[in-house]
Amino acid sequence: MRIVTALGNHGLGVPDEDPTATPTELHFRRRAGRPLAGDRVEVDGDGAVSAILPRSSVFGRGTARGAFQPIAANLDTLLVVIAPEPAPSEDLLHRYLAAAWMQRIDPVVVINKCDLPVPGAPPFTDLADLDVEVHRTRAEPPADLDGLRARLSEGIHLLAGQSGVGKSSLANALLPDLGLQTGGLSHSTGKGRHTTTAARLHPLPGGGWLVDTPGVWEYGLWKMPVDELERGFPEFADAPDCRFRNCTHDHEPGCGVRSAADDGVVPPCRYRAWLRLLDEQRRLAADG
Ligand SMILES: Nc1nc2c(ncn2[C@@H]2O[C@H](COP(=O)(O)OP(=O)(O)O)[C@@H](O)[C@H]2O)c(=O)[nH]1
Ligand SMILES: [Mg+2]
Ligand SMILES: [Zn+2]
Structure with missing residues (x-):
């Protein structure tokens, strides 16, 4: 089954082979974890979700x-x-x-x-x-x-x-x-x-x-390590290496990303976005 909407311990699903079928109510067994809209799930003999299949994202x-x-x-x-x-x-x-x-x-x-x-x-x-x-x-x-x-x-x-x-x-x-x-x-x-x-x-x-997703438009990120944040900036891979391995591309001397942004190799709008998201991470960390 494919979950089309999930609300805590229950939701609606449709058969994989018939996406336009009228969705049916599904209870989520506790051991299945928390299914999300988009999940493919296994359903047991009682018609309850017993497992979530591996997710691509x-x-x-x-x-x-x-x-x-x-x-x-x-x-x-x-x-x-x-x-x-x-x-x-x-x-x-x-x-x-x-x-x-x-x-x-x-x-x-x-x-x-x-x-x-x-x-x-x-x-x-x-x-x-x-x-x-x-x-x-x-x-x-x-x-x-x-x-x-x-x-x-x-x-x-x-x-x-x-x-x-x-x-x-x-x-x-x-x-x-x-x-x-x-x-x-x-x-x-x-x-x-x-x-x-x-x-x-x-x-x-x-x-x-x-x-x-009705109403979702303010969009904050969550606390994450700097290298995870950097996966959101694939264009930084085109920059020369930074002097420091754990460089945050902010104030550090010898930062390849900053020099690439200065040269236009990395689009300056992406570098500005990086600095804003880094700031957001620091605020989240300071909030505990
Ligand atoms: N001129 C114009 N107005 C649009 C277009 N698409 C939506 N709108 C109008 O923009 C307003 C907001 O649309 P809505 O779909 O509610 O936006 P949402 O808040 O992103 O869901 C409504 O008044 C729509 O009629 C478009 O392609 N051209
Ligand atoms: Mg809307
Ligand atoms: Zn750097």
Whole structure:
């Protein structure tokens, strides 16, 4: 079975061979651990989840205290949605990219609302310097979605991005029967934290799954070692070696990453993102 949504010790699942079947209620046995949306699981004779099959990835976020909060399993793609309006946060864009890379998930940037003029300014102009796939779409009314549709026909893909960029509109355009509320209404109803992070998988008509996580757009990382953070910055591998093996690429003399950023070998926007995420790690560490 494939878990399409999980809420603590129970959830909904569909047979692997029939993703569009009506999901059935599943109890999760304690010894199975905590299944997540996206998990493939074994079900015992009583119809309860007895084991989680090995995961290819786990996508999560940091809580306010810096703990890792898992959101979905076996993601292939993180769709980072930005739009000309509301103006994108450079910080949020780059932390999503880093989070995807460090969790072995391919990021894809979706520039939605391409009916509006796309500003010739960062972070839009920085995208050309990054090793990341970019799609331009219009969700409302739906247009220019064929490229994205084709890209999503296999695997599990999660829509992320700040409020108002058109995530619900995109989900509605890609999943004609969904009928999600658009216009940010789900934000103003003051739903609890549990509701706002419960991910839900929807089978796409052309194959593949789209994961929708209502309300998740503030995105903090969790406490992690510096080398784990660095997995989110694959472009640093192109920099010369640093003088110190445990270099944090911040203040240290002889830092290859900083010199590569100065030379433009590492995109300066990525180096700035690194310094912000390093700062966040130091704040999390200081909070205990
Ligand atoms: N002009 C334009 N507006 C869009 C597009 N996609 C969504 N919108 C509008 O943007 C607003 C926010 O969309 P919504 O899907 O709720 O964004 P979400 O908060 O990311 O889920 C709504 O008023 C949509 O009608 C688009 O491609 N072009
Ligand atoms: Mg929405
Ligand atoms: Zn360094």
